[in-house]
Amino acid sequence: MINVLPTFQRTEDLLQLMSPSEPVYCIYPDAAVASARNIVCGFNGRVLYAVKANDHPVILNTLSDSGVKHFDCASLSEIAVVHANCDDPRCYFMTPVRLRGAAKEAQSKFGVKHFLIDHRSGIEQLYEEITMKGSVVFARMAVAHDSAMINLSNRFGAPPDDIPELLQIIQDSGAEPALAFNVGSGVTSPSAYIHAIDIVKQILDGVPFRIRLLDIGGGFPRPYPGFDVPNLELYFDGISDAVRTLRLAKNAEVLCEPGRALAGPSMSAIVEVRLRKEGRIYLNDGMYGIFWELRFKGHERFPVRVFRDGKPHTGATRPFRLFGPTCDGSDELPGDVELPADISVGDYLEFGDIGAYSLTGRTNFNGFHSDRIVSIIGSRPPSSLCN
Ligand SMILES: Cc1ncc(COP(=O)(O)O)c(C=O)c1O
Numbered sequence: 001m002i003n004v005l006p007t008f009q010r011t012e013d014l015l016q017l018m019s020p021s022e023p024v025y026c027i028y029p030d031a032a033v034a035s036a037r038n039i040v041c042g043f044n045g046r047v048l049y050a051v052k053a054n055d056h057p058v059i060l061n062t063l064s065d066s067g068v069k070h071f072d073c074a075s076l077s078e079i080a081v082v083h084a085n086c087d088d089p090r091c092y093f094m095t096p097v098r099l100r101g102a103a104k105e106a107q108s109k110f111g112v113k114h115f116l117i118d119h120r121s122g123i124e125q126l127y128e129e130i131t132m133k134g135s136v137v138f139a140r141m142a143v144a145h146d147s148a149m150i151n152l153s154n155r156f157g158a159p160p161d162d163i164p165e166l167l168q169i170i171q172d173s174g175a176e177p178a179l180a181f182n183v184g185s186g187v188t189s190p191s192a193y194i195h196a197i198d199i200v201k202q203i204l205d206g207v208p209f210r211i212r213l214l215d216i217g218g219g220f221p222r223p224y225p226g227f228d229v230p231n232l233e234l235y236f237d238g239i240s241d242a243v244r245t246l247r248l249a250k251n252a253e254v255l256c257e258p259g260r261a262l263a264g265p266s267m268s269a270i271v272e273v274r275l276r277k278e279g280r281i282y283l284n285d286g287m288y289g290i291f292w293e294l295r296f297k298g299h300e301r302f303p304v305r306v307f308r309d310g311k312p313h314t315g316a317t318r319p320f321r322l323f324g325p326t327c328d329g330s331d332e333l334p335g336d337v338e339l340p341a342d343i344s345v346g347d348y349l350e351f352g353d354i355g356a357y358s359l360t361g362r363t364n365f366n367g368f369h370s371d372r373i374v375s376i377i378g379s380r381p382p383s384s385l386c387n
Helices: 011-018 029-042 057-065 076-085 102-110 121-129 160-173 191-205 232-243 260-266 292-296
Strands: 024-027 046-050 070-073 090-093 114-117 136-141 148-150 176-181 185-187 213-215 253-256 267-277 280-283 304-308 317-323 337-340 348-351 372-376
Touching: 011 024, 011 267, 011 304, 011 372, 029 057, 029 232, 029 260, 046 260, 057 076, 057 260, 070 076, 076 090, 076 102, 090 102, 102 121, 114 121, 121 160, 136 160, 136 191, 136 213, 160 176, 160 191, 176 191, 191 232, 232 253, 260 267, 304 337
Parallel strands: 024 372, 046 070, 046 253, 070 090, 090 114, 114 136, 136 176, 176 213, 213 253, 280 317
Antiparallel strands: 024 267, 148 185, 267 280, 267 348, 304 348, 317 337
16 A cells, blocks of 8 residues: 655654644654564564554554564454555454454455454354354453553453363364463563463463464553653563463464554654643643543653744743643543643644554544544654653
8 A cells, every 4th residue: 555645754844834723643654664573573473463553554554564464353344444455464353242243254255264252152153153164263361460551351351260161162163272361451561471371371281282372462561751661572582481381282373462562653643732821731632532542541641742833842841731622521631741831822742652542542522533644754753762
């Protein structure tokens, strides 16, 4: 796919040309290429991009061209958008709750072979819709860890004690049994994965056959201001060492499903200051828009830089409370943000590292919704080193 977005070399160029009154979301394809290469080269196994993090065609296409050929999908529409924008992709339907008929269509129309269940009843649903022989069905194990910003095992995943029975049910169905878990999102310690793999070890030691595929889920973190995380190599090395202790099939492969770590660095959001009341600033985007992920009480901030009259603006700072434009009382970004003390209406803020869980979750609440998306090629987005 050709990048059909309006393209600029620098944020300054965009602001000088557009002076946008709506929020503008900037895709930095070079940043997506860098994160794809880092993870595809560093992780010892198969990298599936978690499409939920950002399903914009340019992001999908850039990741795919940079070596990400596998995609973790939760719906037929995600599978369709991947196929529309990537070259020869492999989609995995990795959720236990699907629309009726979706597994059937995923297999017949898109050749999907990998599915997931987390309860014995799941196999009956699959049985009605797909050909089990030649398919791989993952049993998802629930496992949480304190170091995760967001727990992903409160709704999905079977208790570890139920996994041997699930694997056996899958084996009996004619599909290939495999195992998956997800320790959470924004996982700040590699030990979360090592802990989960240790539980897998105990399970597999009691299972009478060897599995070939182990999916360790997503969760690789991004550093945000005030939210430091270890280097990804520490995760990759810890996972590889722990996997070596497992009783797996000879041709075994480990899979991971990063969303945030692949998509996060690849996008920024440019928003305008619309009202200032002393220490309070009201923006043209907020918690119902591009910042919706901040309501999950994980990290509090994105890196930010300020522009005035199309140029970077700095100076002595003070803390501000930031609000969105909607009428809702909760439309306030968490925490205080240090910004130049003289910030005024008409200044622009560019928030970086906002590529994950931003475009995919925003709403049209109160009629605030922008679809102005551009790409910036040749300069770097704001990074967590900014503030
Ligand atoms: C099943 C599954 N896989 C992968 C991910 C991606 O997580 P992250 O963006 O933290 O890598 C999620 C996030 O919700 C998920 O639910």
